[in-house]
Amino acid sequence: MTSRDLIEVALNLPLSQTFTYRIPTALKNAIAIGMRVLVPFGRKTLTGFAVGFPPEAPCAEIKDVLDLPDEEPLFSEQDLTFYQWVASYYFCPLGQTIAAALPQGISATFRQFVSLTEKGRACLLHGEATGEQLRILQALERDSGLSINGLRRRIGTRTLPHHLPSLVRNGLLQITSTRIRKGTQIKKEKWFAALPTAPVQTLKGKQLELYQFLKEQEAAPLSRILAQFKNGARLLKVLQKKNLITVTEKEVLRRPALEDEIFPEPLHTVTAEQKNILKRLQQAIEARAFFPFLLHGVTGSGKTEIYLQVMAELVKRGRQCLLLVPEIALTAQLWDRVCSRIDAPVSLLHSSLTSAERFDAWRMIRRGDIKIVIGARSAIFASCADLGAIIVDEEHDPSYKQDVHPRYNARDLALIRGTMANALVILGSATPSLESYHNAAKKKYSIGVLPERIADRPLPQIKVIDLRITPSNPHSRQAGIISAPLREAISRRLQNGEQSLLFLNRRGFAPVFLCRQCGYTFRCPNCEVSLIHHQQEKKLRCHYCDFLLPLPERCPDCNSFFLSSLGWGTERLEREVSALFPSARVGRMDRDSTATKGASRKLLKSIAQGELDILVGTQMIAKGHHLPQVTLVGVICADHSLNFPDYRAGERTFQLLTQVAGRAGRGDKPGEVFIQTYNPEHYSIRCAQQHDYRAFFAAEMRQRRELDYPPHTRMINFRLEGANKERLLQYAQDLGETSKKFLAQLKLTGTVNILGPAPAPWGKIKGKYRYQMLLKSEKLHSVRLLASRILQHAHESTGRSGISLSVDVDPVFIL
Numbered sequence: 001m002t003s004r005d006l007i008e009v010a011l012n013l014p015l016s017q018t019f020t021y022r023i024p025t026a027l028k029n030a031i032a033i034g035m036r037v038l039v040p041f042g043r044k045t046l047t048g049f050a051v052g053f054p055p056e057a058p059c060a061e062i063k064d065v066l067d068l069p070d071e072e073p074l075f076s077e078q079d080l081t082f083y084q085w086v087a088s089y090y091f092c093p094l095g096q097t098i099a100a101a102l103p104q105g106i107s108a109t110f111r112q113f114v115s116l117t118e119k120g121r122a123c124l125l126h127g128e129a130t131g132e133q134l135r136i137l138q139a140l141e142r143d144s145g146l147s148i149n150g151l152r153r154r155i156g157t158r159t160l161p162h163h164l165p166s167l168v169r170n171g172l173l174q175i176t177s178t179r180i181r182k183g184t185q186i187k188k189e190k191w192f193a194a195l196p197t198a199p200v201q202t203l204k205g206k207q208l209e210l211y212q213f214l215k216e217q218e219a220a221p222l223s224r225i226l227a228q229f230k231n232g233a234r235l236l237k238v239l240q241k242k243n244l245i246t247v248t249e250k251e252v253l254r255r256p257a258l259e260d261e262i263f264p265e266p267l268h269t270v271t272a273e274q275k276n277i278l279k280r281l282q283q284a285i286e287a288r289a290f291f292p293f294l295l296h297g298v299t300g301s302g303k304t305e306i307y308l309q310v311m312a313e314l315v316k317r318g319r320q321c322l323l324l325v326p327e328i329a330l331t332a333q334l335w336d337r338v339c340s341r342i343d344a345p346v347s348l349l350h351s352s353l354t355s356a357e358r359f360d361a362w363r364m365i366r367r368g369d370i371k372i373v374i375g376a377r378s379a380i381f382a383s384c385a386d387l388g389a390i391i392v393d394e395e396h397d398p399s400y401k402q403d404v405h406p407r408y409n410a411r412d413l414a415l416i417r418g419t420m421a422n423a424l425v426i427l428g429s430a431t432p433s434l435e436s437y438h439n440a441a442k443k444k445y446s447i448g449v450l451p452e453r454i455a456d457r458p459l460p461q462i463k464v465i466d467l468r469i470t471p472s473n474p475h476s477r478q479a480g481i482i483s484a485p486l487r488e489a490i491s492r493r494l495q496n497g498e499q500s501l502l503f504l505n506r507r508g509f510a511p512v513f514l515c516r517q518c519g520y521t522f523r524c525p526n527c528e529v530s531l532i533h534h535q536q537e538k539k540l541r542c543h544y545c546d547f548l549l550p551l552p553e554r555c556p557d558c559n560s561f562f563l564s565s566l567g568w569g570t571e572r573l574e575r576e577v578s579a580l581f582p583s584a585r586v587g588r589m590d591r592d593s594t595a596t597k598g599a600s601r602k603l604l605k606s607i608a609q610g611e612l613d614i615l616v617g618t619q620m621i622a623k624g625h626h627l628p629q630v631t632l633v634g635v636i637c638a639d640h641s642l643n644f645p646d647y648r649a650g651e652r653t654f655q656l657l658t659q660v661a662g663r664a665g666r667g668d669k670p671g672e673v674f675i676q677t678y679n680p681e682h683y684s685i686r687c688a689q690q691h692d693y694r695a696f697f698a699a700e701m702r703q704r705r706e707l708d709y710p711p712h713t714r715m716i717n718f719r720l721e722g723a724n725k726e727r728l729l730q731y732a733q734d735l736g737e738t739s740k741k742f743l744a745q746l747k748l749t750g751t752v753n754i755l756g757p758a759p760a761p762w763g764k765i766k767g768k769y770r771y772q773m774l775l776k777s778e779k780l781h782s783v784r785l786l787a788s789r790i791l792q793h794a795h796e797s798t799g800r801s802g803i804s805l806s807v808d809v810d811p812v813f814i815l
């Protein structure tokens with residue numbers, strides 16, 4: 001066989017190998033690496049990805065490729081190299097990695113349907129079947145063409161997987177694979193053009209009108225003709241019959257409807273520091289070499305201006321740029337700022353587009369028609385042929401870490417991709433992650449600092465309020481959550497017509513709902529957490545598995561009616577604020593209030609246009625928004641993040657406080673910040689108060705050194721989950737033993753540390769008990785070596801145990 005007879009296909013399955021298929025003659029000239037392919041797999045039809053042309057078949061029996069949904073590859077061979085790197089680094093099969101990289105929801109879906117054969121009917125007729133088999137055949141006689149799950153529901157048996165294969169083997173049943181969702185495809189439209197030399201004497205009336213319209217337009221799409229001419233379709237037919245017009249098919253690109261710009265970006269005078277940084281970046285762009293750059297600029301120091309000028313520079317050279325932001329809500333605001341300043345095709349790439357819009361945006365980027373891509377973490381995979389720069393805004397943000405397989409960190413991938421593409425990589429933040437700052441300190445990255453806000457605006461003054469000694473307000477109807485000084489500050493803002501942000505990182509009304517009589521606390525039956533009281537919807541809700549309970553009226557334990565909620569969430573804070581300041585216009589921004597499309601943009605718009613006085617919110621309000629009329633920020637309780645059971649709690653707290661405080665005083669008036677806390681002496685809070693990143697970095701690095709945590713070490717976390725507690729414990733113990741054995745075998749004792757297996761801080765989520773085992777080492781190579789040996793063993797042993805094992809390289813949170 002020649003090499004073009006076979007294609008290597010990566011499938012979106014938890015299998016580490018790829019598969020070889022034969023290319024039918026009809027598809028031979030059409031197929032290329034980077035295309036989707038439809039292939040048979042067992043009894044199923046799956047969408048896979050073409051990743052290579054193997055020289056020879058690995059076995060004798062090779063199946064044919066069924067179809068090619070694409071006319072052009074969705075990714076290049078260079079992209080493939082990057083995806084392969086990701087797959088290998090994060091221990092994720094290539095097919096699953098590519099599926100995560102490409103726009104979601106574009107694959108066709110097939111389902112298996114079961115039906116009776118002639119032989120099966122005869123068998124029923126002659127009464128030859130018995131027991132379970134008879135019931136299966138009877139169910140299919142009543143409803144032919146059931147899906148396998150449908151059949152299982154119909155006959156309610158667990159033994160179906162046992163009977164099905166033998167019934168198929170004996171020819172009584174057949175299973176067919178049918179496409180139930182087409183998958184996203186290229187959309188085309190007919191375009192009509194007038195032939196200039198046509199004899200038009202024969203035309204009159206509407207026919208002539210349409211002909212002349214086409215001549216003026218040069219060419220017009222069917223949709224426009226139909227909108228303009230009542231009998232458009234019929235008229236076109238006549239003109240076509242008379243050979244007066246031509247028809248061609250053109251691709252239609254589906255793009256999200258643009259909204260009115262609400263955050264345009266004026267041209268700023270560039271400060272001396274910005275100028276200096278821009279000069280260095282300009283050189284890097286000219287050098288066309290990998291250049292990692294940490295842009296450490298305090299909040300409001302004009303980092304966006306640097307991004308905009310870098311993009312403009314690249315656009316001038318016809319090159320492409322990726323701009324990553326931690327949250328979709330931020331893309332809208334950046335979109336406005338980019339489009340108002342840069343005259344080049346810009347595209348969004350994130351999950352709130354429809355799958356057709358994402359598919360088209362992806363292909364336009366790939367063809368180079370789009371120069372600037374703005375997106376959340378998955379945009380790091382966008383197929384750019386001429387990538388000049390990757391900008392990662394708010395690079396410290398944990399949202400860059402994907403929490404399902406492959407558990408990649410888009411910030412880290414930006415550097416890998418930058419190396420492969422010889423591109424400039426800018427990591428921007430007011431509070432750089434410890435890893436990035438450490439890398440800059442070791443001179444692995446260049447660094448540029450913007451220590452002051454633009455236009456000589458001062459950083460906000462931060463006051464820490466010690467909740468241990470400051471009584472909230474002894475006169476209020478109940479123990480409130482807003483201390484007297486913060487309350488006064490809000491009043492002053494209301495009098496002056498300025499805006500306030502109140503930050504509480506917990507949504508819902510209250511985090512606990514309990515019985516005052518006996519102390520019974522309502523907990524989620526699937527997770528080891530208490531249920532969150534949501535008062536507006538009158539429900540108790542689990543934030544991990546979405547378990548819902550209508551608000552109970554009495555205690556299930558003692559039958560008392562004396563139930564109430566404990567603690568504070570944003571919903572309750574909003575109510576409290578409205579009660580304290582009845583004349584104020586209060587809004588709330590959290591995951592509940594922004595669940596519908598466009599809701600967060602609407603909220604930001606109303607605060608930008610002065611339609612709100614006070615905005616209450618979770619960390620959604622802390623991130624990157626530029627709201628010039630906000631002069632007061634109140635942090636209701638800094639202790640929530642400080643008490644998080646994770647080694648990054650201190651870093652996270654410092655980042656959140658600095659970021660949220662940074663929302664204050666970005667306009668003409670100076671800002672003021674109040675942080676309420678029970679831990680005023682903690683270095684995270686002290687350093688945030690003093691705007692002292694370097695002091696924080698030094699203190700946190702000391703802590704990490706003592707406990708051997710990153711960036712001093714590299715970590716890989718294994719998570720074990722299972723519904724059966726005893727079996728999970730047993731498996732965890734075995735895995736621990738085996739891992740220690742491997743450690744000795746690989747001569748890594750003393751180089752790699754194994755912690756656990758131990759119950760995870762969140763011991764049960766969604767009905768699954770959870771254990772984890774953490775590998776730590778100063779040597780990345782060593783920790784990876786041990787991890788891959790453990791994984792290899794685990795793949796051989798987890799099979800039927802009902803236990804799932806997942807691996808997280810460079811975990812951000814270990815919960």
Ligand SMILES: [Zn+2]
Pocket residue numbers: 515516517518519520555556557558559560
């Ligand atoms: Zn009770």
Ligand SMILES: [Zn+2]
Pocket residue numbers: 524525526527542543544545546547766
């Ligand atoms: Zn739950």
